[in-house]
Amino acid sequence: MNQYKFSIILPVYNGDEYLQQAIDSLFRQTYTNWELIIIDDGSTDQSGKIADQSSKKDRRIRVYHQSNQGLLLARRQGIRRVSGNYLMALDADDQLAETALSKICLSLEQTHADFLFFNFSMDDMFQFPAMNTNFHNLEVFQKEKKNVIYHLIANQVDFNPIWNKVIHRNLFDPTMNYSYFGKRVSMGEDLLQILPLVTAAKKIVFLDENLYFYRINPASMTKQKVDFGAYLSIKEVLLEFFNFVDAW
Template structure:
């Protein structure tokens, strides 16, 4: 382990900006006041139609570490990719323009990366809602090898690129080009992380909530928890299909965890489609779930029971049980009791 003294290598902080005029000052105030000075701040104006661009220009006049890129609206992934194209840092960090970071985030994270010879550092975060604030965290410490990928599916892991700082080399492909974010997907961070993390040898988790994630109700990715079925929201399925594929070589337990996440997403959307009586979408989702269950073979009893319970609920649908009844069963955890044996449940779905 290295000493606490370390060279302040350049950190590139990439911030996509799209119509966040109401929040950009808060964000940039937190970035420009970092206790770690050697940073470049790359603002990518993704075709804003409010006065976000003017506010970016104002900040750039006050701080020469700020660079502004302007492009036509292409979405979050396109904006991040544009930032990657011009960044010069030894380390790379992403930040959403409606969020903010703690004053010592960069300094502490870089220090931990250097001391532990890690490829990346991740920190705890605050979920900030209009009426409450919750802390999200994992156990602090060093994570090695496949456990880094497996941590993606652990409780408390933030499936985002934003509460992390990466060594530049980790983000490069074998050809020396940056691994880019996939455009047009919801949960694009999950796909990108599933490509990046298998390359990492060591990661450090810092249990200090440096990242402040503001849960805006007007943001597609930060909704109230309602299951969405619009075209954009449905790309979440495509995203986690890619995640599962990327995790296949990371080990049986990691692949199982990835398929479990995909199964849960499909199950939620299937129930929502059934309640909306969307027969076409229901059929498509049933086909996808059938394919996932060919790969997803739960190793523990609890997850096995969840799958069996789901199959029973799907059987109700096939028997034309009314939507109210189906919805009722889909919300009843007591359907599978502690006294229910695996064999009894299997008999119900034969």
């Protein structure tokens, strides 16, 4: 099983309230062949310090500090620094179930998927699935059946987060330049990243397990103002989405 090394990318901007809990969820993993790449995206709180302290405790954690560039470009910085063969994302206020990597590893061994997605939960006991699907465990989507996934992207918003995906590093196009979008895209970043990956994937598999705790954080939500910039962000993402739809 150690042939699978997971690179988890965690971008953080002023997320010190829950960051340590997110990192601790990696320390609890029953599967140990992982690395955590933290991108401190110009935080002005204690996030950078928390990340640095964790990296001193465990060599599997690497921290990079940069000026604020936005979530999309912060994740891209992390992708450039991975050494694993499968990539995952973790948000600073969320957590992975302690058996997440073990179960993912077993699923990859059985299916040889290059793109795997799993269910998630909004309770920290990982009891209740948040994504409603009619898929059976380890269902495979490839060739013509990928149309089911394209339909999901277009019609089911809870499919689009990148943090419940496990993606082979070969699917990432190193020449893809997101700097055009930069901080202009403050909403819909995940969809923007998912589109080319789903398109390139040869074998997509669904793992019917709640492996990720998605925290609804009222504090962070109230800080986000719905302004004209947010509408422009949605417009940018939709234009890119329709470019991919035409190709499908």
